[in-house]
Amino acid sequence: MARTPLTFTLNDAETGVFVVPGSNLLDVLRRGAGDLTPKQGCAQGTCGSCTVLIDGVPHLSCLTLAETVEGRRIDTTGGLAGGPDLHPLQQAVMEGFAAQCGFCTAGMLMAAKALLDRTPNPTRDEVIEAISGNLCRCTGYEPIVDAILTASARMQGRTA
Numbered sequence: 001m002a003r004t005p006l007t008f009t010l011n012d013a014e015t016g017v018f019v020v021p022g023s024n025l026l027d028v029l030r031r032g033a034g035d036l037t038p039k040q041g042c043a044q045g046t047c048g049s050c051t052v053l054i055d056g057v058p059h060l061s062c063l064t065l066a067e068t069v070e071g072r073r074i075d076t077t078g079g080l081a082g083g084p085d086l087h088p089l090q091q092a093v094m095e096g097f098a099a100q101c102g103f104c105t106a107g108m109l110m111a112a113k114a115l116l117d118r119t120p121n122p123t124r125d126e127v128i129e130a131i132s133g134n135l136c137r138c139t140g141y142e143p144i145v146d147a148i149l150t151a152s153a154r155m156q157g158r159t160a
């Protein structure tokens with residue numbers, strides 16, 4: 001099948017790929033752009049493990065038509081750290097044992113990043129709401145919520 005060109009910004013990098021029309025963004029990121037950080041869980045829009053940010057807004061990349069991101073910005077956990085140091089969210093998740101199998105973690109981190117970008121000091125309920133579309137079968141969610149609140153506090157110069 002003929003492929004069409006697609007360009008977008010992926011974690012600060014101008015990215016160009018050729019895609020089969022109708023491809024979903026998750027496949028294009030993983031197979032076309034080589035970013036394996038978004039995970040495929042259900043591939044049906046249920047689990048949230050494939051969550052990426054499109055122009056700062058969380059989207060399920062398994063349900064997003066790749067053609068719709070032409071010229072837009074995609075953020076994944078592949079670009080979260082932005083250097084040798086972990087992002088505060090990653091650091092807090094690691095310290096708080098908020099990842100067990102880790103399969104949900106990339107999606108959780110992106111949902112949390114979107115929250116902290118728009119609401120730097122969220123309430124616990126706001127954190128719970130922000131990750132409500134992201135399923136975790138391992139942790140019981142409490143360590144994840146605690147880690148997001150810890151990261152928020154550190155990013156604001158507060159102690160958690």
Ligand code: FES
Binds near residue numbers: 042
């Ligand atoms: S893989 Fe996209 S929601 Fe589960």
Ligand code: FES
Binds near residue numbers: 099102103
């Ligand atoms: S840590 Fe295993 S699904 Fe969340």
